[in-house]
Amino acid sequence: MNLFEEIRDKKILLIDDDESIRDSMSMFFLGEGISIDTLETAEEGVNAIKKQHYDIIITDYKLPSMDGLSFLKHIHVLCPDSFKIFLTTYGNKEEFSEATRLGADEYIVKPFTTKLIKDVLTRFMERRR
Secondary structure, eight states, rough: OOOHHHHTTTEEEEOOHHHHHHHHHHHHHHHTTTEEEEEESHHHHHHHHHHHSEEEEEESSSSSSHHHHHHHHHHHTTTTTTTEEEEEOOOOOOHHHHHTTTTTTTEEEEOOOOOOHHHHHHHHHHHOO
């Protein structure tokens, strides 16, 4: 079974204020037959998570009003079993440590490729097996 067959039934949420990233990630996942919800703000993300469970949550660090670290704090209790991927352009050790402490499972520095996303999701599925 390939990766995309394995995650086809997973609910995925992407939060990024960059419309081009939301669009390209949507095209990437939809091209593989996988549904993804995309939102612009962390507040929208918290509201979405209160309404529905997500198996995979991808969040950017720099977001309007509430940053990705604050978002991770908010959702830590709401979805402790979700696989969380933290995106950032900055990529420093302190940020990585804090994101990990707040529940991020993976850390990706922008710009990134679809291959990197596939590799991260493959590690997620291997952990779940």
